[in-house]
Amino acid sequence: MSVLPIGTVMKLTDLTARQIRYYEQQDLIKPVRNEGNRRMYSLNDVDRLLEIKDYLDDGLNISGIKEVYKKQEQLEDERKKNLQKGLTDSDVRKILQDEFMNIGGLKPPSSTFDNPNNFHKFNE
DNA sequence: CTTCTCACA
DNA sequence: TGTGAGAA
Numbered sequence: 001m002s003v004l005p006i007g008t009v010m011k012l013t014d015l016t017a018r019q020i021r022y023y024e025q026q027d028l029i030k031p032v033r034n035e036g037n038r039r040m041y042s043l044n045d046v047d048r049l050l051e052i053k054d055y056l057d058d059g060l061n062i063s064g065i066k067e068v069y070k071k072q073e074q075l076e077d078e079r080k081k082n083l084q085k086g087l088t089d090s091d092v093r094k095i096l097q098d099e100f101m102n103i104g105g106l107k108p109p110s111s112t113f114d115n116p117n118n119f120h121k122f123n124e
Numbered sequence: 125c126t127t128c129t130c131a132c133a
Numbered sequence: 134t135g136t137g138a139g140a141a
Binding site: 005006007017021036037038039 | 126
């Protein structure tokens with residue numbers, strides 16, 4: 001995946017080598033090293049660097065950007081946990097929607113409980 | 125020639 | 134974050 005040397009990344013992102021290495025120190029990107037200790041970047045690294053530049057323009061500082069990715073990972077972890085429980089994203093959305101309807105005292109769609117498949121989702 | 129690390133009149 | 138030194 002990682003095949004771009006820092007020189008190429010500099011041109012692609014319009015960032016200085018100093019900045020690119022600094023963002024790595026802040027754990028915002030994780031390039032791999034080749035046999036000559038040279039940093040090799042992936043296109044995902046380039047995308048992230050571009051993102052970082054945007055966040056910086058929006059007035060966000062390094063620690064602020066760190067927290068953005070931190071919460072992003074947290075949401076990603078929960079998505080995986082639900083997946084392990086056999087729930088897809090659309091399942092979760094449907095459950096949440098049905099719960100809101102019930103709270104509002106509205107009659108849930110007949111299809112929701114008619115399907116025995118959905119039944120034990122509410123009993124686990 | 126390119127990149128790396130380290131240090132700072 | 135810039136920049137220059139010395140090595141790889």
